[in-house]
Amino acid sequence: MKPGRSFRFVVALALACAGLPARSWALDQPVRIGVLSDMSGPFSDQVGAGSVAAARLALEDFAKESGGLKVELLSADHQNKPDIGLGIARRWLDQENVSAIVDLPNSGVALSVANLLRERNRVALASSAMTSDLTGKFCAPTTVQWVSDTWAQGSATARALAERGAKQWYFLTVDYALGHALERDATRALVESGGRSSGGSRLPLGTGDFSSALLTAQSSGAQVLALANTGADMINAIKQAGEFGLTPKMKVAALFIQLSDTHSLGLATAQGLQLVSAFYWDRNDSTRAFGERFAALMNGRRPTEDHAGVYSATLAYLRAVRAADTVEGDRVVATMRKAPIEDSLFGTVTIRPDGRAVHDMYLYEVKTPSESKRPYDYYKHITTIAGDQAFRSMKDGECQLKDPRK
16 A cells, blocks of 8 residues: 555445434534554554454444434554554645544554644544553543553463463563563563563564574573563464473563454464453454355454454544544543543543543453364453552653642
């Protein structure tokens, strides 16, 4: 896909379809939402076309309650380059009157775009961005981080393994904002749990050959090979660790693995991995229903937690626009914060003043091939992590925004 190229999906949310009484809207043009994603790179299975499909489902569901508000959806590929992502976002704001941008995988892209949206008072729905800095030192009254973050992923995994005696870690870290934050947040939790880091290797995004780093990890004496990466990089690292014979000797901690990654690895390779996730399509009746709707659009694939986040964040945003009767970013996000959101996929969601969407998280273990009974039946539930324990507290972050309720 060429840089900056975008596609538009229009849903005219007509009164006749919604069956709702007429309302005089202050908004004199459609609300436009941009899905800014990785459509062709290492994260494209986690997000990409599936994120566009998830946003479409949100628009379709909002049509039933829109009250006449019209919505248009645009999408584009940022190619994991902050300058390209920023250029697309700026054009969407200047020429397309986009009022919110959702998805935003790649933490470097997300930080850049969220800052631009803060300046323009429009909303960043960073549903797939992982750096906890989005709700820390770079928090903004126009940013909502919906699904997870590096603190939740790194802290929960480090504590779970340290409790089992695996306290000496070696990190393989992707060398940009996501990897740096994952390593930082996991290391902090590891040290607090009585563990330590034996070092690490930082490698560029898109690394194909991990042999040198794996040999260094093997000689470090660490008990855990901690993968502070995701997507294709993480998949390659896990496969090569098995080929090098590391996995019988070292536990592999995948600090950010999603359903699409497990699918690519296959259960024979991924079995036994423990992971933290905010969403699993087979968790309850509501998540299964969404999974089936998503599969109908995506040739049988089931949604990742990022896809679920796009759906839920988009729907919550549109409901807040309808309630606030504006697309001014700070006012819309303030409306989203007013009361807990009862979400069909994530349960009860509370949005804090720093933009962190707080909800329960779940520790899963990847099933063995014999335990899996149907396609995408990959995870078994180990424990639930309550939202107030899953995420860093606002007081422990560096966000300078004040809680307006105090």
